[in-house]
Amino acid sequence: MVETLKKYPAEPLKCWNEAKNLRKSYYENYLNAHEKGGLRWAGGAWSFSAVPAGLGEDVYSVTGEPYGATIAFHKDFAAKCHDAVEEAGFPRTLCAYMRNYWGALLLDKFILADGTIVDGYPTPDFIWQDHICCSHGKWYEVVKWLEKKNGKEVPMYCTDVSVGYSLEDPEDYKVEYIVGQLRDGVEWLEKVSGRKYNDQLLCDAVWNEMKATSLWAEICALNQAVPAPLDEKTMYSLYVMGTLMKHRPECAEFYQTLKEEVKERVDRGIAAVPYERFRVITDTQPPWGFLKIFREMEKYGVVSLGSLYSFGLIGMWEYTPDGKWVPKPAPKQKPETREDALRAIVEWTLNRPEWAHFFRPELKTKMMKSIVDQWKADAVLLHYNRGCEGLSVHIAENRLGLVDAGIPVFPFEGNMGDEREFDLAGTTARLSAFFESMGLKKLKE
Amino acid sequence: MMTAGVDVGAKMAKVVILKDGHVLSRAKGLVGFDILKSAGDVFQKALKDAGISRGDLQRVAATGMGREAVLQKPPINADEVISEVVADAAGACQVVPTAKTVIDVGAEEGRGIKVEGGKVRDFVINERCAAGAGTFVETMARALEVRVEDMGPMSLRSTNTIPMNAQCCVFAESEVVTLIHAKTSKDDIAKAIHDAIAGRISSMVLRVGVEKDVVLIGGVALNPGFGPPLEKELNTKIIVPEYPEFVGALGAAVIAANPQR
Numbered sequence: 076m077v078e079t080l081k082k083y084p085a086e087p088l089k090c091w092n093e094a095k096n097l098r099k100s101y102y103e104n105y106l107n108a109h110e111k112g113g114l115r116w117a118g119g120a121w122s123f124s125a126v127p128a129g130l131g132e133d134v135y136s137v138t139g140e141p142y143g144a145t146i147a148f149h150k151d152f153a154a155k156c157h158d159a160v161e162e163a164g165f166p167r168t169l170c171a172y173m174r175n176y177w178g179a180l181l182l183d184k185f186i187l188a189d190g191t192i193v194d195g196y197p198t199p200d201f202i203w204q205d206h207i208c209c210s211h212g213k214w215y216e217v218v219k220w221l222e223k224k225n226g227k228e229v230p231m232y233c234t235d236v237s238v239g240y241s242l243e244d245p246e247d248y249k250v251e252y253i254v255g256q257l258r259d260g261v262e263w264l265e266k267v268s269g270r271k272y273n274d275q276l277l278c279d280a281v282w283n284e285m286k287a288t289s290l291w292a293e294i295c296a297l298n299q300a301v302p303a304p305l306d307e308k309t310m311y312s313l314y315v316m317g318t319l320m321k322h323r324p325e326c327a328e329f330y331q332t333l334k335e336e337v338k339e340r341v342d343r344g345i346a347a348v349p350y351e352r353f354r355v356i357t358d359t360q361p362p363w364g365f366l367k368i369f370r371e372m373e374k375y376g377v378v379s380l381g382s383l384y385s386f387g388l389i390g391m392w393e394y395t396p397d398g399k400w401v402p403k404p405a406p407k408q409k410p411e412t413r414e415d416a417l418r419a420i421v422e423w424t425l426n427r428p429e430w431a432h433f434f435r436p437e438l439k440t441k442m443m444k445s446i447v448d449q450w451k452a453d454a455v456l457l458h459y460n461r462g463c464e465g466l467s468v469h470i471a472e473n474r475l476g477l478v479d480a481g482i483p484v485f486p487f488e489g490n491m492g493d494e495r496e497f498d499l500a501g502t503t504a505r506l507s508a509f510f511e512s513m514g515l516k517k518l519k520e
Numbered sequence: 521m522m523t524a525g526v527d528v529g530a531k532m533a534k535v536v537i538l539k540d541g542h543v544l545s546r547a548k549g550l551v552g553f554d555i556l557k558s559a560g561d562v563f564q565k566a567l568k569d570a571g572i573s574r575g576d577l578q579r580v581a582a583t584g585m586g587r588e589a590v591l592q593k594p595p596i597n598a599d600e601v602i603s604e605v606v607a608d609a610a611g612a613c614q615v616v617p618t619a620k621t622v623i624d625v626g627a628e629e630g631r632g633i634k635v636e637g638g639k640v641r642d643f644v645i646n647e648r649c650a651a652g653a654g655t656f657v658e659t660m661a662r663a664l665e666v667r668v669e670d671m672g673p674m675s676l677r678s679t680n681t682i683p684m685n686a687q688c689c690v691f692a693e694s695e696v697v698t699l700i701h702a703k704t705s706k707d708d709i710a711k712a713i714h715d716a717i718a719g720r721i722s723s724m725v726l727r728v729g730v731e732k733d734v735v736l737i738g739g740v741a742l743n744p745g746f747g748p749p750l751e752k753e754l755n756t757k758i759i760v761p762e763y764p765e766f767v768g769a770l771g772a773a774v775i776a777a778n779p780q781r
Contacts, residue, residue, distance in 0.1 A: 508603030508604065511602065511603045512606055512609075512639075
């Protein structure tokens with residue numbers, strides 16, 4: 076039996092094309108950096124990307140995780156990458172993003188945002204990474220090793236961030252441990268690039284990053300509205316700017332534009348899912364090659380509002396004294412010296428919510444419960460993601476915490492970057508069972 | 521009101537015709553390559569046994585992995601499709617109203633469902649593995665060169681416990697071959713196989729928690745060798761209703777009779 080329901084007005088985002096163009100030019104800028112005399116660096120999306128910005132405005136990066144996700148989205152290329160990596164002797168149990176990245180390197184091909192594949196992997200001038208999970212540092216050690224096999228020497232600097240997440244103001248010893256490494260890192264950057272370091276550019280980049288990451292949280296907070304103005308599938312195309320270029324001015328500017336548009340959608344009651352009647356959140360990266368599962372959900376009138384992952388990987392949040400989880404405002408003043416800037420970005424980063432679960436799973440559960448409560452979610456879909464040990468760690472414990480709180484939870488197995496480990500038909504069938512068990516029926520086509 | 525529930529499973533299609541809460545007929549048969557035809561034949565048999573025609577049925581609901589194949593397609597012309605989990609819960613609570621935990625083990629899937637008054641509270645399904653399903657017993661029966669229906673009685677004759685370590689149907693078959701070569705009796709091997717499947721199903725069901733009454737349904741519930749080790753693993757008594765393999769179809773028929781549920 077099918078049902079017909081109230082339909083909310085819906086319309087596409089006006090800034091959608093701007094988002095597409097930003098992402099397109101990001102990869103092209105990296106690819107073509109040398110033609111303009113610029114520099115290229117590689118590293119993780121969680122690295123302190125504001126620091127290399129002090130080398131000049133013509134310094135471009137490609138961040139590994141979004142690049143791995145882009146490959147995963149283009150499944151034919153991803154399959155070739157997996158073959159190349161396995162042929163080289165690496166096991167398929169490793170981080171799927173990392174394997175995709177290595178695969179492209181082994182194939183000596185570079186994929187652009189629109190799926191265009193370019194011959195010749197653009198070698199970075201240096202690697203700037205941090206070691207947030209078991210794979211992150213090792214990832215680029217292998218990149219360095221693979222490049223060396225091709226006769227290219229790529230210097231690498233890796234910051235250890237094992238001091239962990241802080242829910243409130245981070246302790247001094249944690250901050251000093253990382254700031255000390257970044258001070259050395261600035262000297263290292265000067266040495267490997269041959270450029271004089273510009274502290275003013277560093278201050279600007281730190282300032283941009285704080286504004287951008289605070290703005291993204293404000294955008295996510297607007298999704299508390301009913302109907303939700305954004306759905307998570309769309310949000311993936313928007314949050315990604317923060318994973319690519321969180322320190323660049325165009326990122327903060329884009330998020331300011333987006334925030335205004337989303338606010339306007341809320342004011343006018345514009346919905347992301349016209350038949351919204353059931354609200355869920357998810358967890359960890361989705362299976363990127365199978366984002367159609369979000370469209371399957373819509374057939375039941377289900378909107379995915381986001382997740383701790385999409386809200387807190389980039390967005391900055393804090394708890395108010397009365398226990399509300401709210402966007403953390405950027406500091407009122409821009410840092411003015413190298414020391415101030417390094418300290419500011421480290422203190423800021425140590426509050427990043429998506430770091431919590433590495434160290435304290437109960438904090439992740441607490442934040443997920445806050446999201447369920449404040450965003451008025453009816454259930455949680457947990458992706459037991461075999462492709463990311465880092466974000467999957469403790470996820471079963473998070474499930475128990477949510478279940479104990481009386482929140483319906485649907486776990487499903489998959490892999491963010493390796494389609495061989497995701498069963499679309501099976502997952503869709505189980506999702507249907509879950510929604511039916513929640514009293515939902517498929518909507519009339 | 522007369523309704524029908526059609527459960528198109530991985531191996532068998534089951535049909536239940538219901539009139540005002542009472543079962544008029546049941547029929548089952550193998551699902552072949554042509555799902556619609558084989559399920560349709562079973563449906564026609566159930567209609568014939570009940571002495572009615574399709575036009576006498578107010579509603580027909582389909583469940584099981586092949587349910588979409590019979591939606592609004594003759595001869596079944598199912599009016600709606602329902603997931604196995606929801607149908608199982610409704611059916612189990614129809615036959616055992618005190619049920620709180622339903623365990624459904626079919627040919628290719630095992631499910632654990634927490635229920636309350638016929639509604640699903642939580643559920644878990646085995647993921648992409650036959651090691652916790654009826655196919656596992658069939659495969660092992662082939663390795664032992666015995667009939668699958670003999671496996672249960674054989675296992676009940678054994679008093680020895682032989683652990684099977686393999687977590688995979690394919691590797692478990694190799695383990696069975698090794699046991700055969702080691703001159704282990706077939707009864708002991710049959711018990712080891714049932715202990716293994718019970719272990720896998722129980723560890724899955726424990727993820728949603730076990731509350732009395734526990735009801736075992738699905739085709740594997742007909743196997744007398746499976747219930748005892750499962751009771752031991754879960755440390756609780758298990759109720760196996762009459763016609764356990766028809767419970768999903770019954771649930772679909774019950775739901776079809778209450779479309780505004």
